[in-house]
Amino acid sequence: MPKLVDHEERRAHIIDALLRVAADTGLHAVTMRSVAVEAGVSVRLVQYYFDTKEQLLLAALTRLAVRMGERVRERVRATGPSTAPRDIVEAVLLEAVPTDEESRTFHLVYTEYAVLSVTDPALADQSFLAAPNEMEDFLVGQLTAAQQAGDTDPRLDARQEAVVLLAVSAGLGLSVLLGQRTTSDAVAVLRYHLGRLFPGSGASDGCGKSGHANQRRP
Template sequence: MPKLADHDARRAQIADAVLRIAGSTGLHSVTMRSVAAEAGVSVRLVQYYFETKEQLLQFTLTRLAQHMAERLRVRVAAAGEAPTPRDVVNAVLTEALPTDAESRTFHLLYTAYAVLAVTDAKLAAQPFVDAPNAMEDLLVAQLRAAQQAGDMTAQLDARVETVGLLAMSAGLGTSVLLGQRTKRDALAVLHYHLNRIMPTS
């Protein structure tokens, strides 16, 4: 068991080095050599745990997504013991915005990875596709629950509204990264559309 724990710690150490590099100079700067230098280990050790750069990036993205999922759980929990569908949707959309260092790194890495995956089949791993689909299904379920509770108009298409909200959230995140608008302005836009779908009393 101790050896397994050491291996996990090493993988985490290496993945965290990837995040620091990607967050400061971009995903294109991530190489086995640059990661080894940032992590303070040998290139051979990085290659021992990750035979290819693709494996390294996939592991790092998965690790970061797990961190963001935990942040989301904390945000939802902060809404109270019985969060409403609106609370959950608001938490998801808010967490998706680059409002601090970790969420900024997630947005940068995820967006850059997605662009690379378009032209590199090795990077287009199934988990990368499954995660957004799972998030979409989660929000669809929340919107339908809101409809059943009478908090959202039954005539609205929950799936279409969800797709629109997620696409808008992603676009707003990019606009924040580019400095086109502030985090506060992006949140205001999200809340405007959320209020349109699920008006507050």
């Protein structure tokens, strides 16, 4: 009896091959053939699931965004059910800093895609902004909760502060990719900024507990 083909599994296999190629050679150098070679399949099979390179790139971006969302939720859950907003904010922002191979690949490919989409209309996709917008709204909610709890200055504009936090974390993530600073140094800068925003609160150890920032590194 012929073996049933799991099309979603095969699509995922091809997308994962693209991500490996992109992480090694850069998104601009990815071709249907290089992806096929990495996946161990024919170019025709890649084209069966993805008519164009652009479709393949967008599918890979979607897969990355979904996985990033899962990682953020995992970090937030790890802080515990009664964690202060400050620790939840830190957990979310830490996902913008490459701390392992998966997050490094995400930020490398995501950054390259953002640059390419500026000049290539075929790659322009408004859904690209969905995840950042959702994260911004989530941070606004946490900052508002912190203001109501008296953990941060009630006069601050929660929306503006959320935008600043995301810009800081994104910039730190890029500096790690470029080798300007280490992951530990980037995390220390992030926690320093959070310490100013949440005066009197200790840095999170990733488990919802407070303590001195210099005693912990992811």
